Amino acid sequence: MDADPSSSPLRVVVVPWLAFGHLLPYLELSERLAERGHSVTYVSTPRNLARLPPVRPAAAPRVDLVALPLPRVDGLPDGAESTNDISYGERKFHWKAFDGLAAPFAEFLAAACAHEATRPHWIIADCFHHWTASAALDHKVPLAMLQPTAASIAAAPRPPSVHPDPDASVAEQPAAAARAVPRYEREGHAVFITGHGASSGGMSGIQRFILTKDRCTVAAMRSCIEWEPETFPLAETVLGKPVIPLGLLPPSADGARRAAAQGAEHATVQWLDAQPPDSVIYVALGSEVPLRVEQVHEMAFGLELAGTRFLWALRKPSGAADDDSADMLPPGFEDSTSGRGLVTTGWVPQMSILAHAAVGGFLTHCGRNSLVESLLFGHPLVMLPIYGDQGPNARQMEAKLVGLQVARNEDDGSFDRHGVSSAVRAVMVDEEARRGFVAGAAKMQAVVADTDLHGRYIDEFVEHLRSYAAASANAAN
Template identity: 50%
Template sequence: MIEVVVFPWLAFGHMLPFLELSKRLAARGHAIAFVSTPRNLARLPPVPPHLSSRLRFVSMPLPRVDGLPDGAESTADVPPEKIELLKKAMDGLAAPFAAFLAGGTKPDWIIHDFCHHWVPPIADEHNVPCAAFMIVHAAFVAFLGPRWANAEYPRAATEDFAVAPGWMASQSTVAYRRRSEAEWVAGMFRANASGVPDIERVWGMFERSRLIIYRSCDEVDPGMFALLTDLLRKPAVPAGVLLPPVVAAHDRDEVLRWLDEQPRKSVIYVALGSEAPLTRKNLHELAHGLELADVRFLWALRKPAGLFDSGGSAGDRGVLPDGFEERTRARGLVCTGWVPQVAVLAHGATGAFLTHCGWGSTVESFAFGLPLVMLPFIVDQPLVARAMEEKGIGVEVARDDTDGSFDRDAVSAAVRRVMVDDEGKVLASNARKLQEILADEMVQERYIDDLVEHLRRY
């Protein structure tokens, strides 16, 4: 048995795949301690009873930081401009985490996230090895590169990030083509309100971890893990795509009941995550585009920070265009509450997914063979969109190359290409082929077995 401490970043897009990995390890008889803050732990889905004896949760209250809203413990609780303060608060968990390690049985491993540059030094004091688990697109990790590669091929100006780095010259499509996208990545190399530039967190984590684990596999990213092993000078270990289970809903909520009434493959599911930097103009153009496309849609409209409060409809507070919900009621549903995304993607009425291309959402779409309409914003999302375009399973909404803006006509055109035009049939066929490859559970489980073997060996 291996004892593992698992410590994700304070974002549900990170905590959920960390939990999925924890469950896979616990199912093999290993003991897992999952560390997070009280409110986040309370919001995680329940662990299957047969795993509860091997998967325990360790709660660490988040220190207060000036400027961070009361009760904010995850990126879902704060607007984008406050996320750096959340990192500062998480840095305050260093002392409690050190006390936790000193006060209990020494684990065999700590598996941590991208921003935990202070975990490996603490672990070294207790002679515990660390592994980083990267839940982003593997190509994004290669694009960032280690400290030595950035010293050899320095980047500073925004334009430097609009092309593939020198160590990836053979993969010239791995780049941030739009200025707005490149500017976001360039910001990772600059000072921020947390006191530590993001790239310093990442480099520190790379340098002090013995293994780097990825939520991916050779079938999705062929050749990438050999490149990453050479680049980071330590094993790149794919854990498989960790597809979440589809849990049967005993009580069909409003969303699923509505889908039950729609024809097969007739609905495009729209969800842009909880962290996309959406403006009111973005939302209005997206809404008008869906209206112009004249197809059935289900829109999981997450709360954009500061735009509207939870509960009620979006339209009555001006977030969506006046009368939009009334005009589209016969063929569309807007939901501002919780939506069971995996169940929606699995539903027979869902024919495509309009997504921000977060890696977690993209992986979930793989499980059900859905073609994509893609509207990326930040982090690895633009790189994911390019990769899915190359695989022939998605169409990106046309954007302005300078500021990343888009209009209703571009949204409508992309939606119709996927949902109405013959091109959509080709995209759907390609998506189903990828689904068939990734549906081989024996192959995916073998990645976890290989990971366990690495944990034993290193």
């Protein structure tokens, strides 16, 4: 029989969703587990694995990268393995290819479970991986479903079902937002529930979530009570599963330094070198859902009206002909903001930018990675959430006085240049308002940058895994 998992190193299989906002924190988790002596098998597709940063030397001997080829699907471009590689219209093909990983994963797990020396003690997977959870159940391997935040879970009015009420409203999480959930966000949530697979490969997002949840042993959460004290205690009740906090998985100190060093010669960083301290607002709304051309134009006019320095990492908007910024931006915009603004459409070294002394604020969509990375450096926020957990994240940060949301139309989510300008000026120019936001960001920075806190959460997470694994082994005997 295998050694007692309550005392020996664990063998853990990690299976992230095919988006870099998931792939990277899962790698961080894998490295932290490996540095504690545990063996981690990190499973993804070949091109996604090739694009990951190198595993830290201290962890590398115990992290095994396993590639499962993404099945070819008509309509999905060759090499489109991550969500960064596809357009909105190609999502249904990406989901279909993702579901095609079920059989190779089942084969991989069966082979691993054929010998006690390689049988995993745990699988950690995203909430979309119902087929991973099914394979784990078949082989009696416990699975932890990883959730990004308690705010979005606690926003649910009741534990969801496989056949939820399409007219159910989304309840506001207690004491965590300054205003009710707007209609456009409720409607986006309804699409997640009742999409009938139109954009998710034949199965709605909530169905994937429920099937994974029902088959998992516990839920792990990239959060902790110190980060969201109002909502974290509610998550276990809503999910109906034990919830184990992981902490925030901020980039490790050496990883952050390595990323900053690698990006030091990038043109954006060189441009920042010529700007005064705390004078630039960094603008980046992620790569998953680009803005429409008219929204990009309103954003541009808002930055122009605000009169502040800005560095804008702009993704090609829907309706733009190519990656030339001249096609995306209003005519004459770059000339009128020359000297105080820089727009770039390619890859940027975000950690290097956020670490730069010239950056004094961040206009963000409030994805979890961007929030953690920004607050690692204590930047106040201008917030423009787009979808998913970004709305709850933004309301949470606004309630903590970390920043301000751009004013939106409550029905359709539209915004204009005046809303952008007003929010940017409040965070970057208005001295009294800025002092308050900087103070709020500093409080959250203290949580994000507390390495002892997050190390303790990883240690406690491991002890939970040991306990459950040992109980599972005893039950099997």
